[in-house]
Amino acid sequence: LAQPSSKTKYACLYCKWPSFSLEQLCIHVPLYHTNEQEFSIKCNLCQRPTHNYAVHLHDEHSPEQHPRSIAGPLYAFSLVVCRRKRDNCFLVVQES
Numbered sequence: 001l002a003q004p005s006s007k008t009k010y011a012c013l014y015c016k017w018p019s020f021s022l023e024q025l026c027i028h029v030p031l032y033h034t035n036e037q038e039f040s041i042k043c044n045l046c047q048r049p050t051h052n053y054a055v056h057l058h059d060e061h062s063p064e065q066h067p068r069s070i071a072g073p074l075y076a077f078s079l080v081v082c083r084r085k086r087d088n089c090f091l092v093v094q095e096s
Contacts, residue, residue, distance in 0.1 A: 010044055013053055026062045029054045 010025050011018045014033040022045075038052050043060075050056040080093045 013041055013044055022061065023063050026057055029057055 007021075009019045009021065012020060012025065012028055012033070014029070014036050017028070020028055033054060036054075040049060040051055041053055042049050043053065043056055045057075045061050048056075048060075078095045080095060082091045082093075083089070084091070
């Protein structure tokens, strides 16, 4: 697919915020709408129907300087912190 002009402005299909450049839109959608309920919608850049706009935007329209995928494995973990009220001691547990 040909990339839209960098001077063209787009509205976010989720929140309708106007005037994003393509690069701004590609940053905005995953940053602010990660947990949005997906729905069938027509892409406002290429007019193709999609069920996952954020993924479609990334895969089909993200600027060349944006990474297409994460290089190498991704290791996720979380830290759980608990405080014992009796003596104000803390316990930290790393979950992986």
